[in-house]
Amino acid sequence: MINTRRKFLKNISAFGLGLGVSGSLAAHEERNFELFDKLKSFNPTENDETFWNLIKQAYTTSSSIMNLNNGGVSPQPKVVQDAFERYNQLSNEAPSYYMWRILDKGRESLRQKLAQLAGCDTEELVINRNTTEALATIIFGLPLQKGDEVVLSQFDYPNMKQAWLQREAREGIKLKWVDLKMPIEDDQVAVDAYKKQITSKTKLVHITHVINWTGQIMPVKKIASLAHEMGAEVLIDGAHSFAHLNFKISDLGADYFGTSLHKWLCAPFGTGFMYIKKEKIEKIWPAFSPPEPKSNDIRKFEAQGTRSFPAEYAIGQAIDFHLMIGSERKFQRLHFLKDYWLKQALENPKIKSFTSLNKDYSGAIASIKIEGKTRNEVVNQLMNEFQIHTTNVNIENVDGVRITPHVYTTIEDLNKLILALNKIAE
Ligand SMILES: Cc1ncc(COP(=O)(O)O)c(C=O)c1O
Structure with missing residues (x-):
């Protein structure tokens, strides 16, 4: 991994960036590696606060507002912000030269690095802006005919439901x-709910890996295997699972997968990727306009026009930062943080949860309801009286407040949250 980056840096120098730029870029990268190597030699657990306080120092988050809506979008560690700035400044020296002739050369090594983290083949991964773009590409690009069926749930993300509703209105699919009820704590309950809707006409089953409204982890592998048995393909919305849960795409049974890297990976805003199983690439129509739309080269989905090169290339630094923590350690910490505040909050009889405490069914995200308070009252009181930023959720049987810590959230932060929730419940 590090070698790939060093190679990329060497390539950049070889392409003749001004000496000052390439020199300082390389020196900065070396410093990051030194820090990461030191941190790697720790062997902390999910509740080793010394380690996690060091992680907090890597971020530049507000000291006056406590951000507990990391489920919306996450902040970037300083190394990622710095990389973005460097690439941005470099691009501004001569945009078409540095962006198209120099930086663009790094896309293939970035694709490799992302594919390695995602657990898929490099030839199956498209770098793009977000989950919405990834999933809309599949939803609108999949050849379907009138009467073909698609199975999905009300708990899927609105952008995706709207895209499917558009196909229903335009083409008669x-x-x-x-029908799901939150929280789910039994795989079979989820599998059976999908089973009820899958028929011989089902062409695709759409599953959200981690449901944004409640943090519910869905047994995607089991649902995918049922769908495949019934002859349907599987599309997984991984907006909240990638770099949060520890898994490999190749283990999920997905034909298609999309995610946003500005959520759990803490990469620059407006970065994501799409995965398409190799043998399915040819049949998906690209949303944009490559010369050969029926090609089986995954790059046909990258005819995106001018995009943010600084954001894209700083994904590399976000991956390094994530690897320094480690996927498993990160999941364990995130789950620990959620458990820490939720278990204590639930000691108050007025507080109810829509999220399971079981590690198989939840990670960092949880949603709660405070009896006698509307969701907006709780969100507003948390912000106005306690400077804690959260968000409200309202769908099906879920009506409450979603709280999402991240790796930079400390135990002191969560102690303040628990006090605030109890005060609001009084
Ligand atoms: C489950 C799910 N899917 C998709 C999205 C859309 O993500 P983006 O806005 O990055 O495309 C979100 C955003 O929160 C989400 O929670």
Whole structure:
């Protein structure tokens, strides 16, 4: 991994960036590696506060507002912000030269690095802006005919449901809605709910890996295997699972997968990727306009026009930062943080949760309801009286407040949250 980056840096120098720029770029990178190597030699657990306080120092988050809506979008560690700035400044020296002739050369090594982290083949991964772009590409690019069925749930993300509803309105495909009740703590309950809607006409099953409204982890592998048995393909919305849960795409049974890297990976805003299983690439129509739309080269989905090169290339630094923590350690910490505040909050009989405490069914995200308070009252009181930023959630049987810590959230932060929730519940 590090070698790939060093190679990329060497390539950049070889391409003749001004000496000052390449020199300082390389020196900065070396410093980061030294820090990461030191941190790697620790062997902390999910509740080793010395380590996690060091992680907090790597961020530049507000000291006056406590951000507990990391489920919306996450901040970037300083190394990622710095990389973005460097690439931005470099691009501004001569945009078309540095962006198209120099930086663009790094896309293939970035694709490799991302594919390695994602656990898929390099030839199956498209770098793009976000989950919405990834999933809309599949939803609108998949050849379907009138009467073909697609199975999805009301708990899927609005952008995706709207895209499917558009296909239903324009082409007469049929949407079959799965009925779910939160929280789910039994794989079979989820599998059975999907089973009820899958028929011989089902062409695709759409599953959200981690449901944004409640943090519910869905047993995607089991649902995917049921879908495949019934002859349907599987599209997984991984907006909240990538770099949060520890998994490999190749283990999920997905034909298609999309994610946003500005959530759990803490990469620059407006970065994401799409995965398409190799043998499915040819049949998906690209949303943009490559010369050969029926090609089986994954790069046909990257005819995106001018995009943010600084954001894209700083994904590399976000991956390094994530690897320094480690996927498993990160998941364990995130789950620990959620458990820490939620278990204590639930000691108050007025507080109810829509999220399971079981590690198989939840990670960092949880949603709660405070009896006698509307969701907006709680969100507003948390912000106005305690400077804690959260968000409200309202769908099906879920009506409450979503709270999402991240790796830079400390135990002191969560102690303040618990006090605030109890005060509001009084
Ligand atoms: C489950 C889910 N899917 C998709 C998205 C869309 O992500 P983006 O706005 O990065 O495209 C979100 C955003 O929160 C989400 O929670």
